[in-house]
Amino acid sequence: MTIQIVIQSGQAASIHRQIVDQVRLAAALGRLPAGEQMPSVRGLAEQLVVNPNTVARAYLELTREGVLVSQPGRGLFVAEARQVYTQAERKRRVEPLAQSLVREAVALGLTAQQIHELIDQQFRQVEKK
Amino acid sequence: MTIQIVIQSGQAASIHRQIVDQVRLAAALGRLPAGEQMPSVRGLAEQLVVNPNTVARAYLELTREGVLVSQPGRGLFVAEARQVYTQAERKRRVEPLAQSLVREAVALGLTAQQIHELIDQQFRQVEKK
Amino acid sequence: MTIQIVIQSGQAASIHRQIVDQVRLAAALGRLPAGEQMPSVRGLAEQLVVNPNTVARAYLELTREGVLVSQPGRGLFVAEARQVYTQAERKRRVEPLAQSLVREAVALGLTAQQIHELIDQQFRQVEKK
Amino acid sequence: MTIQIVIQSGQAASIHRQIVDQVRLAAALGRLPAGEQMPSVRGLAEQLVVNPNTVARAYLELTREGVLVSQPGRGLFVAEARQVYTQAERKRRVEPLAQSLVREAVALGLTAQQIHELIDQQFRQVEKK
């Protein structure tokens, strides 16, 4: 099984963000099994019709985060799923996103109820894909 | 009652973003009552040790969004609270934030339950401050 | 199809106002189709013989209003047409303009009839251009 | 009969604009009969709780436009109602206002119908006051 990365051009998120997110998510959901070889930088760049630098940067970030591991001379592979971050660190990473969301929501006059629904909706979307 | 704006320099959000967000939130929560005069552009700039242009741009955006109103020659004042955006637009603005949060959370192995708790926690924090 | 922006220097409206208005109008009339790439900030600035910052501010406002969307590193594009403001808000934005017009007209001794004709004439002009 | 000028502080229009508009309108509607003496600059400034300079500037503009006439040493008086401007000039003055209104309306997605209704509504408001 391999991964189908989709770049949405009408998106606010930068391309390399989109790549990183999709790979990370696929790995976390087990859709990219550990040991799987990733497509080469050039190959993926061609496939996505994207600048190779962009793919390289995404791969670099994923490697730094421990999602991918480099086997020098052979390529990049999906790392063993493991808890890289401590509980505290994970919270530290998610909290600012939660804060942005809540503050924006409150400023726009949304209720806590509506936000929870939005979250559930996003969860369903992530899992069904 | 007035507002205490705090700029955190080690922050991802730009300075003018931080100003806009804090004012918008305070207005939405009723902590900045309608009719209240805002600190002057130059005054706030001095207080925050920031270029007056930066404050002016933040105020301009808040005026465009209908949070503040300008009284020529007198200053800027908090506008009457009102719904500016359609339901669809508000959802549109919050959705990408919800998506980022959920994707990041899933990638880090958090459960939906944990996210909902985080959201509630942020809500409490926003309201208590 | 692209847009021809014209800055009239002997105008009451500021430069960045003129840019914003022309783009917004063209988008609303479908003359700037969704997905179309806008001229670059620097390019348009050169063409209009204007400071790039001025163009950037106009584009920023159009982005905030949802007329344009930014694709990081690639440029700015025309967004899908959509209703951003509530019915009440739209009225709120137009009302002061209608009031100015009517008061000025009455002060000059024009009749309601004449104003309605003027309005129709302007509508025709906007649509034909 | 005299005029009751009201300054609305929650207004976008500058104070001197508000004074000019109200006097001009009252004169055009015959509510300020020709020959009527205007309150003194200082008197009106005190009454409106406004800077005398502001009132003076408004009176100056009204005098330039021919709405008021100065009788040196005695004060300012309402001028005879008369057509000051040619047909062409009046059109030239009203047209840009009509254009702003129509362009803004179109950009916001309002119909010609809705604009005409707004105009009528404003006419009724001006006349009933």
Added chain:
DNA sequence: GTGGTCTAGACCACG
């Protein structure tokens, strides 16, 4: 004193 606009030049992230 107030805000609003414009110019100029710099630095950054993204591709």
Added chain:
DNA sequence: GTGGTCTAGACCACC
């Protein structure tokens, strides 16, 4: 190459 942000300094209208 693209936009986004910040600083600096100027000029204007309004009060």
